[in-house]
Amino acid sequence: MNWYLQSGKEADVVLSTRIRYARNLQEFRFNMKRKEEIEAFLEKVKEETPEIGYGLKFLKLKDMDKATLISLVEKNLISPEFALNKQKNGAILLNDEENICIMINEEDHIRLQVFNCGLDLEGTYNLAKELDKKIENIFNIAKSKKYGYLTSCPTNVGTGIRASVMVHLPGLTKTGNIRKILESINSFGMNIRGVYGEKSEVSGDMYQISNKVTLGISEEKIVKNLRAITEKIIEQERLARKYLGNNQIELEDKVYRSFGILTNSRKISSEETRKLLSDVKLGTDMGIITELTDSKISKLYLYTKPANLEKYVGEELDSYDRDIKRAEVIKRIINEN
Amino acid sequence: MNWYLQSGKEADVVLSTRIRYARNLQEFRFNMKRKEEIEAFLEKVKEETPEIGYGLKFLKLKDMDKATLISLVEKNLISPEFALNKQKNGAILLNDEENICIMINEEDHIRLQVFNCGLDLEGTYNLAKELDKKIENIFNIAKSKKYGYLTSCPTNVGTGIRASVMVHLPGLTKTGNIRKILESINSFGMNIRGVYGEKSEVSGDMYQISNKVTLGISEEKIVKNLRAITEKIIEQERLARKYLGNNQIELEDKVYRSFGILTNSRKISSEETRKLLSDVKLGTDMGIITELTDSKISKLYLYTKPANLEKYVGEELDSYDRDIKRAEVIKRIINEN
Numbered sequence: 001m002n003w004y005l006q007s008g009k010e011a012d013v014v015l016s017t018r019i020r021y022a023r024n025l026q027e028f029r030f031n032m033k034r035k036e037e038i039e040a041f042l043e044k045v046k047e048e049t050p051e052i053g054y055g056l057k058f059l060k061l062k063d064m065d066k067a068t069l070i071s072l073v074e075k076n077l078i079s080p081e082f083a084l085n086k087q088k089n090g091a092i093l094l095n096d097e098e099n100i101c102i103m104i105n106e107e108d109h110i111r112l113q114v115f116n117c118g119l120d121l122e123g124t125y126n127l128a129k130e131l132d133k134k135i136e137n138i139f140n141i142a143k144s145k146k147y148g149y150l151t152s153c154p155t156n157v158g159t160g161i162r163a164s165v166m167v168h169l170p171g172l173t174k175t176g177n178i179r180k181i182l183e184s185i186n187s188f189g190m191n192i193r194g195v196y197g198e199k200s201e202v203s204g205d206m207y208q209i210s211n212k213v214t215l216g217i218s219e220e221k222i223v224k225n226l227r228a229i230t231e232k233i234i235e236q237e238r239l240a241r242k243y244l245g246n247n248q249i250e251l252e253d254k255v256y257r258s259f260g261i262l263t264n265s266r267k268i269s270s271e272e273t274r275k276l277l278s279d280v281k282l283g284t285d286m287g288i289i290t291e292l293t294d295s296k297i298s299k300l301y302l303y304t305k306p307a308n309l310e311k312y313v314g315e316e317l318d319s320y321d322r323d324i325k326r327a328e329v330i331k332r333i334i335n336e337n
Numbered sequence: 338m339n340w341y342l343q344s345g346k347e348a349d350v351v352l353s354t355r356i357r358y359a360r361n362l363q364e365f366r367f368n369m370k371r372k373e374e375i376e377a378f379l380e381k382v383k384e385e386t387p388e389i390g391y392g393l394k395f396l397k398l399k400d401m402d403k404a405t406l407i408s409l410v411e412k413n414l415i416s417p418e419f420a421l422n423k424q425k426n427g428a429i430l431l432n433d434e435e436n437i438c439i440m441i442n443e444e445d446h447i448r449l450q451v452f453n454c455g456l457d458l459e460g461t462y463n464l465a466k467e468l469d470k471k472i473e474n475i476f477n478i479a480k481s482k483k484y485g486y487l488t489s490c491p492t493n494v495g496t497g498i499r500a501s502v503m504v505h506l507p508g509l510t511k512t513g514n515i516r517k518i519l520e521s522i523n524s525f526g527m528n529i530r531g532v533y534g535e536k537s538e539v540s541g542d543m544y545q546i547s548n549k550v551t552l553g554i555s556e557e558k559i560v561k562n563l564r565a566i567t568e569k570i571i572e573q574e575r576l577a578r579k580y581l582g583n584n585q586i587e588l589e590d591k592v593y594r595s596f597g598i599l600t601n602s603r604k605i606s607s608e609e610t611r612k613l614l615s616d617v618k619l620g621t622d623m624g625i626i627t628e629l630t631d632s633k634i635s636k637l638y639l640y641t642k643p644a645n646l647e648k649y650v651g652e653e654l655d656s657y658d659r660d661i662k663r664a665e666v667i668k669r670i671i672n673e674n
Contacts (some may be wrong), residue, residue: 249661253603264597266590324586 003099004075004302007294008118012285013234015166015206017120018076019128019223022151022160023110026140030108030152038089038105045104048138049093054100054131056093061086067316070307076166077101077113100131107152108160110135117298119234121163121227125219148215158215163226166195167233170205170282171240181236189213190229204274209233241286255283259291263334267323273304273330292334299333340436341412341639344631345455349622350571352503352543354457355413356465356560359488359497360447363477367445367489375426375442382441385475386430391437391468393430398423404653407644413503414438414450437468444489445497447472454635456571458500458564462556485552495552500563503532504570507542507619508577518573526550527566541611546570578623592620596628600671604660610641610667629671636670 004016024030025041032038042060049058061069061083069087072078075098082090082103093102103111112135114128135141142150149160156162172178185192192209194202209230211222244251258279262268268276281297283289303312304326310317313325341353361367362378369375379397386395398406398420406424409415412435419427419440430439440448449472451465472478479487486497493499509515522529529546531539546567548559581588595616599605605613618634620626640649641663647654650662 249603253664256601256603257598260597260599260601261594262597264593266586266593327590 002097003115003117005295005298006117007298008116008120010119010234011117011294013167013169013237014119014230015117015168016076017116017118017124018162018164018166019114019121019124020162020164021110021112021128021132022108022149022156022162023112023132023135023139024142024150024152025109026142028109030150032105035089041109042089042091042104045091045093045110051138052093052131052134055095055097056100056102057095058104059092059094061090061092062088067307067310071305071311072101074305074308075302077115078103079106082106100127108156110139119165119227119230121165121223121230125163125223129219156214158213159217159219159222161214161219161222162210163223164208164210165226165230167207167209167230167237168205168278168281169207169233169237170278171237171244172233173202173205175240175243177236177240181233185209185229185233186212188225188229190226203271204278206274206278241282245286251286252283252288255279255286255288259283259289262330265327265330267320268327268330269323270304270306270326273300273326277301277304296333296336300330303329303333339434340452340454342632342635343454344635345453345457347456347571348454348631350504350506350574351456351567352454352505353413354453354455354461355499355501355503356451356458356461357499357501358447358449358465358469359445359486359493359499360449360469360472360476361479361487361489362446363479365446367487369442372426378446379426379428379441382428382430382447388475389430389468389471392432392434393437393439394432395441396429396431398427398429399425404644404647408642408648409438411642411645412639414452415440416443419443437464445493447476456502456564456567458502458560458567462500462560466556493551495550496554496556496559498551498556498559499547500560501545501547502563502567504544504546504567504574505542505615505618506544506570506574507615508574508581509570510539510542512577512580514573514577518570522546522566522570523549525562525566527563540608541615543611543615578619582623588623589620589625592616592623592625596620596626599667602664602667604657605664605667606660607641607643607663610637610663614638614641633670633673637667640666640670 028037028041032041046058049056069083073080073083077098078092078101086105089105091104093104099115101113112128112132114124114131116124144150148158151157151160169178172181182192189212190209191212192207195206195208196203211226258276262276262280277300280289280292284292284297302308306322309322309326309329312329317325365374365378369378383395386393406420410417410420414435415429415438423442426442428441430441436452438450449465449469451461451468453461481487485495488494488497506515509518519529526549527546528549529544532543532545533540546563548563595613599613599617614637617626617629621629621634639645643659646659646663646666649666654662
């Protein structure tokens with residue numbers, strides 16, 4: 001089963017961990033514009049793919065149908081900008097487990113990414129580092145004695161590493177303590193940003209925390225800092241949930257009403273689904289809702305996203321029919337064994 | 338089973354029928370104030386109760402506990418004003434089926450009422466007339482050659498009859514056609530009034546239709562007119578539902594979301610319950626919701642009202658606990674066989 005359908009460590013708060021390296025090849029320019037140059041670059045990567053190993057396959061974005069391409073964005077395997085701007089001349093290296101996804105010709109030549117469910121900064125980092133070494137053995141990676149790894153955008157220069165975790169913070173959101181957390185995290189050299197839905201509202205209480213600085217600090221220190229911050233947030237979130245739990249009836253009422261709407265609607269938007277799922281996940285994680293499992297919740301999160309919904313049902317759908325089908329799929333997933 | 342837990346004719350629109358007669362005794366004054374006079378009057382009625390028959394029992398309001406008294410109001414067996422103003426010196430004659438309830442020392446000396454579920458103006462009228470004759474044989478009823486039956490308030494003088502039906506009009510409400518209906522009914526010599534909940538909003542799309550005029554028109558004609566108007570409204574309401582049914586998914590979504598909230602909440606107000614029940618009844622009547630029966634819906638309507646809820650669970654409750662208990666009772670009724 002793919003990592004994004006599983007639940008890992010500290011799954012009540014941490015949905016996933018990602019390590020990303022930004023790497024560039026010496027013999028190609030940053031931000032290539034000429035078609036021939038890009039073609040030559042892609043060809044080189046394609047040739048070397050078997051050498052990298054890990055079951056990675058070279059896939060051009062332009063060979064994918066729209067639903068497949070967007071489904072990768074929805075799984076956070078590729079950035080929306082990459083899918084949009086490089087649909088003609090971008091590529092990825094992807095394995096079957098989809099825990100490794102390397103974007104080729106994104107902002108940097110190579111954006112190596114390793115994923116895992118739950119909180120797994122060490123494991124994810126170790127695999128990413130191993131993979132990065134392999135890549136450095138195969139390609140001539142642009143590096144400077146003074147700055148470290150050179151990148152297209154100066155914010156990534158140095159280690160080129162970006163470590164991030166996706167966290168679910170309904171407790172801190174409902175108690176209103178999220179604002180304090182957002183402010184304090186910034187002062188620890190970390191970024192925290194809400195995963196925005198429509199109308200720039202944070203969608204389903206999901207936040208991504210990642211390191212701000214990549215230069216003048218070791219990779220190990222970056223990963224260690226993020227781990228410390230994440231553990232602090234887990235602790236705060238659990239305290240907030242405990243506080244909410246003091247008014248058990250209010251909480252039960254809230255999460256079960258959301259569960260009732262989610263399981264009874266006949267048409268439902270992606271946005272509303274995420275909001276309701278946030279309550280339902282909270283209820284399940286707190287042992288209030290007993291009808292669901294972690295794995296069903298992961299499935300619900302994934303297969304209610306527009307493109308993954310289309311792939312799940314195997315049909316192209318307009319927006320109206322998608323809302324109807326989404327309500328059906330929710331019921332199907334909840335009722336399956 | 339009591340009539341208010343059953344469903345009768347045209348039950349998809351008409352919940353109940355009521356015939357009421359206002360009668361006064363010659364030897365007592367309208368609007369008695371003196372305690373001794375009232376006592377003498379009540380004593381007289383009590384003595385004659387066995388003679389009236391129909392299994393009627395004489396019950397003083399002051400001998401009832403608060404929940405019992407209010408539960409009668411919630412069943413529409415007595416008026417809220419009667420329960421409030423005459424709790425010390427009012428009485429009722431009530432049978433076990435509770436389809437006959439005679440208010441004693443209300444605005445008039447005797448307010449004879451007969452009820453049935455669904456649309457049953459003829460049956461209800463016949464029983465009320467039979468009962469009225471019996472009462473007229475036993476008591477000296479105040480009557481004038483010119484005006485007919487004399488009543489405390491001139492709006493009831495003449496026949497003293499008030500025929501009414503309680504109708505559920507979610508279709509006309511949702512399509513916005515209710516306003517036209519409200520206006521046109523008035524011009525036919527009938528009153529239609531919403532059963533108000535909080536904030537003077539019509540509660541759960543329930544309306545009561547009754548005759549405006551009691552003088553210069555025969556009882557039979559009054560009943561016949563109300564029947565004609567009610568049949569017209571039933572027709573219009575069914576047309577409105579058919580129209581709503583053209584957008585089947587929207588309608589299913591609406592009624593099932595309400596069903597989902599109703600069956601999953603952990604605390605719920607009386608007001609919200611009535612709103613949700615209106616959708617759920619509509620869904621059931623239209624064959625969309627298959628989880629419920631007419632009889633369960635009648636039970637839900639009755640036992641979620643504050644005083645009937647307390648009687649159902651056999652406990653006195655404060656408002657907060659009542660909302661919690663209400664959510665439990667809803668689940669219990671829905672899940673029972």
